[in-house]
Amino acid sequence: MSYTAIGIDAFALVCLIASLIKSREKTGWALKIAFNAIKRIGPSVLTIIAVIGLIVGFVPPRWIASAIGGDKGILGVLIAALLGAVLFIPGLIAFPLARSLWDMGAGVTAIAAFITTLTMIGFVFLPLEIKELGKKFTLIRNGLSFITAIAIAVLIGLILE
């Protein structure tokens, strides 16, 4: 069990106890909201986990490497950004992969684009984001994140190259 989980569980427990002391009725409502939320998002969250497992297990890092390292120009940056947006790769795999790409001579811009869209955008998360926040919000957040990620990558390229 990670420290994050322990911290959050402890915090939730403290809040729950404080709430129970103040009002049983309101705590009941809160738990009902939480329970409804679990029912609502449960299937989507399980799907996210299922797809992440499939990506990690069945998309060989070498494919990603050859796709990103392939083109040195702006096309390479776009491909890297798109791959980062579509895939979800845990940091434990993504950062070593990015490092090895860098060592192999891939452009900094493409690597930065890949890492930034990887963190900011997740196609895996889209159905859940739409469900919770609506289509408009989701489209705007992901669309603008993509543009911003490209801007960040281009600026990093200018700074570091």
Added chain:
Amino acid sequence: MTEGKTEGNGRQVPRVPWRKWIKWDLTFLALAAVTAAVLFLVFPDKGQITRHVWWEYFKEMAFILPAVLIIMGLFMVWVDRSVVIKYLGQGSGLKGILISLFLGTLPTGPLYVGFPMAAALLKKGARVANVLVFLCAWAALSIPAELMELRFMGWKFTVARLALTVALIIPMCLAGEFLYHRTGAGKSLRSED
């Protein structure tokens, strides 16, 4: 004629569009399960990594999701709308943006946990730009991931990318809010509960 079918007593019953009665989340889950089954059959030797990742992420979900949703429930019940509006609402300005940035950076687990939290903030009266900042910070600025980036990519790359991310997220989210209010009235939030 295409809008509904006529029942025995002649009353028009509005037909629910097929996109509404399909349970999309269950459909996607079933699709993922079928895909997994096929891949496991075709590449039996690769299934082990997938099952390991599934187990790790499932544990993470089991330990974090209920707690976060309980916190969200308590937030909905106890925190007054006026408080959220004061600190994160339309008039909260730079302070509101910084609070959102801070809230999003707290180490609170995977992105899927952030969506119901963001929806709760929006329902309580936080402005769209702040909710966008909150989610983008949640996605892009997690401390464990940054430590890993530092280790593998070096401090120059990491610092440059982080500084640019923080600097660009803010104007991006303000632009996002502008677009959100400008574009079609469309249904923007769930209206039940």
